[in-house]
Amino acid sequence: xxxxxxxxxxxxxxxxGHAHIxxxxxxxxxxxxxxxxxxxxxxxxxxxxxxxxxxxxxxDWAESLDKFHVLKLLDMAVLRGGYISGDRYFQTxxxxxxxxxxxxxxxxxxxxxxxxxxxxxxxxxxGSLIQAMRASSAVPSIVTPxxxxxxxxxxxxxxxxxxxxxxxxxxxxxxxxxxxxxxxRELSEEEFIKQDDExxxxxxxxxxxxxxKDEATTASKSYEPQSWGRLQTINMMFETMQESxxxxxxxxxxxxxxxxxxxxxxxxxxxxRSKELIDFGYDIANKALxxxxxxxxxxxxxxxxx
Numbered sequence: 001x002x003x004x005x006x007x008x009x010x011x012x013x014x015x016x017g018h019a020h021i022x023x024x025x026x027x028x029x030x031x032x033x034x035x036x037x038x039x040x041x042x043x044x045x046x047x048x049x050x051x052x053x054x055x056x057x058x059x060d061w062a063e064s065l066d067k068f069h070v071l072k073l074l075d076m077a078v079l080r081g082g083y084i085s086g087d088r089y090f091q092t093x094x095x096x097x098x099x100x101x102x103x104x105x106x107x108x109x110x111x112x113x114x115x116x117x118x119x120x121x122x123x124x125x126x127g128s129l130i131q132a133m134r135a136s137s138a139v140p141s142i143v144t145p146x147x148x149x150x151x152x153x154x155x156x157x158x159x160x161x162x163x164x165x166x167x168x169x170x171x172x173x174x175x176x177x178x179x180x181x182x183x184x185r186e187l188s189e190e191e192f193i194k195q196d197d198e199x200x201x202x203x204x205x206x207x208x209x210x211x212x213k214d215e216a217t218t219a220s221k222s223y224e225p226q227s228w229g230r231l232q233t234i235n236m237m238f239e240t241m242q243e244s245x246x247x248x249x250x251x252x253x254x255x256x257x258x259x260x261x262x263x264x265x266x267x268x269x270x271x272x273r274s275k276e277l278i279d280f281g282y283d284i285a286n287k288a289l290x291x292x293x294x295x296x297x298x299x300x301x302x303x304x305x306x
Contacts, residue, residue, distance in 0.1 A: 045093070084143050
């Protein structure tokens with residue numbers, strides 16, 4: 001029996017992007033063949049790593065992270081156009097994958113960036129894979145922009161956080177899009193991703209980002225402005241913009257299946273919660289893929305109504 005083919009569209013969303021790993025694992029376990037990947041920001045990173053066959057190695061590394069390791073990865077660069085340079089994170093990626101050209105990948109791949117000088121969306125479909133990943137994930141005012149061939153690139157989420165259009169030409173049986181900026185909702189006890197206890201030293205740097213999800217929950221409101229640090233304030237504005245842009249993109253080019261990860265699943269910098277996020281992505285993708293096997297409709301979304 002011929003495998004059903006899938007074009008994956010992996011959206012932007014910082015730490016929530018590790019849910020993409022679980023989604024990819026579920027898609028493959030259910031017997032689908034991935035014939036193209038288009039991604040933005042963390043989606044471009046996870047997609048590129050998968051296409052090099054190194055997703056398991058990256059997953060093992062991500063699941064080993066704790067708050068101390070994440071803090072070490074956040075190399076501050078206030079004087080270089082952002083709070084975080086991203087050098088250490090991409091050094092880790094470079095130790096896991098080869099910096100091959102995008103043209104050498106086994107299936108079509110597109111990373112979305114924005115040429116900030118010309119104010120235009122740019123599709124990376126050739127050239128250095130790692131450079132494309134980095135350009136696609138340079139969140140304005142948070143991560144340092146990257147210069148390539150005289151052009152300055154920032155996060156593709158500025159214009160296209162869920163890049164569906166590049167996936168159409170692959171002609172797959174299904175286009176499956178994973179939106180990491182889904183509407184916030186109250187998570188059930190089973191769905192809520194719990195945090196481990198904070199070490200004492202974390203309180204000394206926490207104010208730079210904002211209060212933890214547990215603290216906000218204790219206050220009964222997850223998005224109280226007094227709980228935001230500088231980076232979280234910037235990111236909240238960016239996520240608001242991305243949610244609106246995503247709705248526009250989905251309305252114009254509806255995928256066969258839209259998997260929506262609520263934006264309040266975790267904070268943007270909580271990479272130490274990778275295992276829970278991967279498991280969350282895996283579980284929600286399996287439920288969504290079950291829906292895909294039901295009688296054909298024009299457009300599915302999961303959870304329903306999102």
